[in-house]
Amino acid sequence: xxxxVSGERPxxxxxxxxxxxxxxxxxxxxxxxxxxxxxxxxxxQRTAMWLFTRRPRPGTLLGPMHQVGVRSLPVVAxxxxxxxxxxxxxxxxxxxxIGLENRLGAVINMSLVRELGPVLAAxxxxxxxxxxxxxxxxxxxxxxxxxxxxxxxxxxVHYLVVPRFLACLFLIPALTVMADFMGxxxxxxxxxxxxxxxxxxxxHHSAQFVSGFDLGVGVFKSLFFGxxxxxxxxxxxxxxxxxxxxxxxxxxASFVLSFVTILILDLMLGIVLDVVYSILWPSGAKxx
Amino acid sequence: MVAVTSHSDSHDTAMLPVVRxxxxxxxxxxxxxxxxxxxxxxxxxxxxxxxxSGCGKTVLLKTIIGLIRPTAGHVWFDRYELAKMRKPLLMRxxxxxGFVFQQAALFDxxxxxxxxxxxxxxxxxxxxxxxARIVRERLAEVGLPESxxxxxxxxxxxxMRKRVGLARALVLDPEIVLYDEPTTGLDPIMADxxxxxxxxxxxxxxxxxxxxxxDMRTARKVADRVVMLYPLSRLREDEPQILFDGxxxxxxxxxxxxxxQFVRGEAGERLMEMRRAxxxxxx
Numbered sequence: 001x002x003x004x005v006s007g008e009r010p011x012x013x014x015x016x017x018x019x020x021x022x023x024x025x026x027x028x029x030x031x032x033x034x035x036x037x038x039x040x041x042x043x044x045q046r047t048a049m050w051l052f053t054r055r056p057r058p059g060t061l062l063g064p065m066h067q068v069g070v071r072s073l074p075v076v077a078x079x080x081x082x083x084x085x086x087x088x089x090x091x092x093x094x095x096x097x098i099g100l101e102n103r104l105g106a107v108i109n110m111s112l113v114r115e116l117g118p119v120l121a122a123x124x125x126x127x128x129x130x131x132x133x134x135x136x137x138x139x140x141x142x143x144x145x146x147x148x149x150x151x152x153x154x155x156x157v158h159y160l161v162v163p164r165f166l167a168c169l170f171l172i173p174a175l176t177v178m179a180d181f182m183g184x185x186x187x188x189x190x191x192x193x194x195x196x197x198x199x200x201x202x203x204h205h206s207a208q209f210v211s212g213f214d215l216g217v218g219v220f221k222s223l224f225f226g227x228x229x230x231x232x233x234x235x236x237x238x239x240x241x242x243x244x245x246x247x248x249x250x251x252x253a254s255f256v257l258s259f260v261t262i263l264i265l266d267l268m269l270g271i272v273l274d275v276v277y278s279i280l281w282p283s284g285a286k287x288x
Numbered sequence: 289m290v291a292v293t294s295h296s297d298s299h300d301t302a303m304l305p306v307v308r309x310x311x312x313x314x315x316x317x318x319x320x321x322x323x324x325x326x327x328x329x330x331x332x333x334x335x336x337x338x339x340x341s342g343c344g345k346t347v348l349l350k351t352i353i354g355l356i357r358p359t360a361g362h363v364w365f366d367r368y369e370l371a372k373m374r375k376p377l378l379m380r381x382x383x384x385x386g387f388v389f390q391q392a393a394l395f396d397x398x399x400x401x402x403x404x405x406x407x408x409x410x411x412x413x414x415x416x417x418x419x420a421r422i423v424r425e426r427l428a429e430v431g432l433p434e435s436x437x438x439x440x441x442x443x444x445x446x447x448m449r450k451r452v453g454l455a456r457a458l459v460l461d462p463e464i465v466l467y468d469e470p471t472t473g474l475d476p477i478m479a480d481x482x483x484x485x486x487x488x489x490x491x492x493x494x495x496x497x498x499x500x501x502x503d504m505r506t507a508r509k510v511a512d513r514v515v516m517l518y519p520l521s522r523l524r525e526d527e528p529q530i531l532f533d534g535x536x537x538x539x540x541x542x543x544x545x546x547x548x549q550f551v552r553g554e555a556g557e558r559l560m561e562m563r564r565a566x567x568x569x570x571x
Contacts, residue, residue, distance in 0.1 A: 063397070139396075140395075140396075143391060143393060143396075144389045144390070144391065144393040145393050145394075145395055145396070147350070147355050147387075147389070147393065148387065148389055148393035148394075148395070150355055150382070151353055151355065151382060151385060151387035152382065152383075152387075152406060152407045152410060152456075153379040153380065153381075153382040153383045153407070153410060153411060154379070154406075154410050155375065155379060
């Protein structure tokens, strides 16, 4: 045999079978992921189709809005307050070394409204709201309630997803504003009353460097965060595996996926919005 | 409740097929659940689909209403092929169906009244008073008091939930009602109550019914015709999945050993198989 003559050994049947198994395993995993992405795209398309073709019933909106908005308010307010105070604690030490502690207001409030407020509020809501949505819809899938909706001539996407999507789309930005506000208050309280920074300088620098654009950037980003939280958690709930374990996995997966997507989106939107800012205000405001 | 025990006198309606399945196969990934099922259900007939767990009864029922798409073959309802219909039309067609789910599938977040009213609110433009009246009537038909209207499904017993599910399925006066294991998990008395309700609803509303069950009492009492499915894993490639298709009275005369075994509820060779499997595992 030529291979023997040339010194190459033909692959043993065992090795070939192992290679085939490996290809089948990884090929199957890749196909599964591509199919999942495709299914998610179709799910988003169905949601968009219902969103623009028929209004949700008023009764179906109130429940999700109460769940997403009203019931998340305390936890988001608490998160915001502590972000503001922690930012004050962390930045004061560094800034006081170079004698710029009076400018802390600009640093704290800028970081808060542009970045930490929207991202941490969205992360908190991905856990609280996204997990609850995935678990609720997952339970409905497992107990055939989604099938019952379809069997009665109601589309589950129109009836369940669209109201949750709208609730997240409008109320997560509203909650972000709330987190920003509480963060500003928390940072001010800690800087002025605990660290003893002059109130006048703190407010002056805050007002000078934090613009409406910065606040808008945070709120604009939170529109995207709200949308992905709703879509991912509803999708995971709809495609929940059977049993209590399936529901638990859907809730966990919805949080993890939402969290990762929020971080990726945050980076991409940050880059895009910075470009937009430099086009609109080429000279820009300088901190120092 | 007045017992309705006879159903042989029913229906002067022409026996036209309402549901037709042509060579329907359903496969989930590598697992084939239904293979080349052909079936016609005439208008007004009550068909019981029997068979052991895992033979594809529920899948067949969900394929008929279009919740599961067949991998091959065609499912016709009236003159419509559900798998090929656009969503808005499909949703309109589904108003003509009633579906009673195995665990009732009542919406947890709604009260009993809201559950029964759901199809009315979805598809009809009745006033609130009219909806309330119809809901009360439907609940009374299945022997449930008004006092449960404001309760949540979790507060009811299994039998009551099934009866609410039946009331909800019948609230739009459907032409065809599909029952998925209507008596499973109920005590014998409540199971008989459900059987009587199925018979009564058929007499009152003249519906076509397809009942998936492994309760032979239900099949014998309620059905005009019985179809028995067998799990594909226990069949050869060339064997048909439908083992029996005929009136319930013919079941006992069947010469097919597998039909007799199911009808009599005998373990037969299954015990030997289990023993062999467990010894194989030990070895």
